[in-house]
Structure formats: structure tokens, C-alpha cells
Amino acid sequence: MMKGDRIPDQLWKAIVNNDRSYDNRFIYAVATTGIFCKPSCKSKVPKKENVYIFQNAQKALEANFRPCKRCKPTDERLPDQAWVEQIAKYIRTHYAEPLTLQTIAEKCHGSPYHLHRTFKRIKGITPAAYIQKRRIEKAIQALRETDLTVREIAKSVGIPNTPYFVTLFKRIVGSTPSEYRHAVRNRRLDMGRQHDGASGHKSELPHVNPNADHFLDNNPHHFYTGCQ
Numbered sequence: 001m002m003k004g005d006r007i008p009d010q011l012w013k014a015i016v017n018n019d020r021s022y023d024n025r026f027i028y029a030v031a032t033t034g035i036f037c038k039p040s041c042k043s044k045v046p047k048k049e050n051v052y053i054f055q056n057a058q059k060a061l062e063a064n065f066r067p068c069k070r071c072k073p074t075d076e077r078l079p080d081q082a083w084v085e086q087i088a089k090y091i092r093t094h095y096a097e098p099l100t101l102q103t104i105a106e107k108c109h110g111s112p113y114h115l116h117r118t119f120k121r122i123k124g125i126t127p128a129a130y131i132q133k134r135r136i137e138k139a140i141q142a143l144r145e146t147d148l149t150v151r152e153i154a155k156s157v158g159i160p161n162t163p164y165f166v167t168l169f170k171r172i173v174g175s176t177p178s179e180y181r182h183a184v185r186n187r188r189l190d191m192g193r194q195h196d197g198a199s200g201h202k203s204e205l206p207h208v209n210p211n212a213d214h215f216l217d218n219n220p221h222h223f224y225t226g227c228q
Contacts, residue, residue, distance in 0.1 A: 041071035
């Protein structure tokens with residue numbers, strides 16, 4: 001196995017030029033994606049420092065890398081379920097970045113069209129909806145656990161357009177971010193009073209809107225970039 005600067009120029013050029021004549025001579029894997037490819041793979045060229053060279057696909061598998069969906073370096077098709085989990089993991093990790101369907105497809109080695117169709121078939125929602133659900137989950141966590149402003153939270157979860165973030169949050173959760181935070185604080189006060197033996201009205205937290213998936217899936221043009 002070779003990595004980064006130790007990779008011979010000849011092999012690196014084969015990767016950059018998608019040289020098919022090298023397909024049976026080595027496999028390369030990318031540390032940041034956990035995926036390995038044939039030299040001829042048409043995926044975006046990775047940074048050299050993140051690349052490992054293996055003699056064959058078996059060596060890459062033994063090092064816990066996964067085969068590319070696009071070039072199929074094991075000559076076997078990656079199961080759709082496993083591919084979708086790979087996509088979901090990427091989204092969960094990179095939700096705060098300006099994601100596009102094209103970017104996700106490049107990182108997870110597939111075509112945007114096929115990725116979109118397969119993800120929705122397996123998960124029941126589109127990649128766009130999955131991204132925004134993740135963003136709202138992290139926003140809820142920040143509202144509950146930090147004193148960041150709504151604007152700061154919106155930016156931190158990948159939605160720099162604050163008015164759009166507020167609208168999206170209300171569609172999914174049923175209240176604005178400020179209303180949600182207020183409800184959380186009132187609930188904590190109620191619990192404190194109950195602990196001290198005082199009685200009072202028990203505050204209820206807002207529930208997730210049951211129609212949220214329909215809203216998300218029917219407004220995909222906003223969701224990959226966070227309506228910037």
C-alpha cells in the first residue's frame with residue numbers, strides 16, 4: 001500500500017487521466033470518502049494526500065474501503081441499500097455545507113439522477129428532504145442546548161437565509177425557532193416547579209408536522225443549498 005507523496009508519478013497520472021490501461025494494475029482508495037476505484041473512474045480527481053494505492057480490490061476491501069458505485073472495481077454491483085446508507089452518512093456528516101445533488105453524486109460515485117431515484121426508493125424521501133430534516137434536527141439541538149441566536153443557528157446548519165430557515169422550521173416543527181426555544185424553557189421551568197412541589201400548567205413542546213415530508217419533497221429547488 002502506498003499513500004500520498006509516495007505514489008509514483010506514473011500511477012498518479014493514470015488516475016488523473018482516467019487511464020483504462022492501468023485498471024488491472026492497481027486500485028486507488030480515497031481516505032475522505034472511504035471508497036476505492038479503478039484508475040479509469042470518471043469521478044472527480046481526489047487530493048493526492050488523501051489517496052492510497054492497493055494492488056487489487058481485495059486489498060482495499062481488507063483495509064475497510066468500499067467499492068465505487070460508478071466504476072465497480074470489484075466487478076460487482078454495490079447493493080442499493082449499502083449505497084444509500086453511504087449517501088445518508090455523507091449527508092449527516094456534511095449537512096452544514098452547501099450541498100448539491102451533483103456534489104453528493106460525485107462524492108458517493110454515482111449519477112445525480114440515479115442517486116435521487118435510488119435514495120427515494122430506499123429511504124422513502126428525496127435526498128433534498130433528508131438534508132433539510134438533518135439540518136432541522138441539528139437546529140433543534142442548538143435551540144435546546146445553546147444560547148446562539150436564530151441567525152447563528154441557521155448559518156451553522158447550512159441555511160444562511162434566516163427568513164427561509166424560520167419558514168422551513170415552522171413547516172416541519174409547527175412553530176418558529178423562537179417559539180420552540182420559549183416552549184423548551186417553559187417546560188424546564190414547569191419541571192423545576194414540580195420538583196419543588198409546586199403545581200402549575202404543564203407546557204407542551206411542539207410536535208413535528210406530520211405533513212413535513214410532503215412539504216420537503218415538493219420544494220426541492222431550495223433545499224440543496226439552503227436557499228442562499
